[in-house]
Amino acid sequence: MDIKEILQRITEELSGCFDSLQEEQLQALEAEIREAKKIYVAGAGRSLMMIRGLAMRLMHMGVQSYVVGETVTPAIEPGDLLIIASGSGSTGTLTVIAEKCKRIGAGLALITTMVDSPIGRMADCIVEVKAATTKSDANTRETFQPGANTFEQSVLLIGDAIFIDMISAGDLEENNRVLMSRHANLE
Secondary structure, eight states, X not given: OOHHHHHHHHHHHHHHHHHTOOHHHHHHHHHHHHXXXXXXXXXXXXXXXXXXXXXXXXXXXXXXXXXXXXXXXXXXXXXXXXXXXXXXXXXHHHHHHHHHHHHHTOEEEEEESOSSSHHHHHOSEEEEOOOOOSSOOTTOOOOSSSTTHHHHHHHHHHHXXXXXXXXXXXXXXXXXXXXXXXXXXXX
């Protein structure tokens, strides 16, 4: 198999995964984002890398968004929303972060393959991604990719799709102008 064939298989796998997403869950997450005063994202490993993309795009549209664990991340408060990306929904550090979020009274959203998980049981809003993961579960699909690649790729693209939906009422050229006005410029 060559690299282009691998890319085609990844695309097909993601398409199948997206077919199983529930629009109501995606709309609920977007509504939570729209209603929150500030957005916080958290994850571990590659899931963190992918969910950071959503925080970045939200910042580009003027939403106060932060990554948990960064030195410039302010305190979360009631009325804020924490979005956790966790395939297992049971990563130890993320479970502790979710518990603290709930004690403070902020909203909690979870993107996961495991709805019935410690974080899933705490979440106000869940997007279930039926993707292959290194953790075995009946809700996951077969994959040719290593690890939790399909889940992690899904997290990035779900964030992009929500962002695109949030700005879709505007003109693309104007949206790009605003995005670029907030884009990093110390590069």
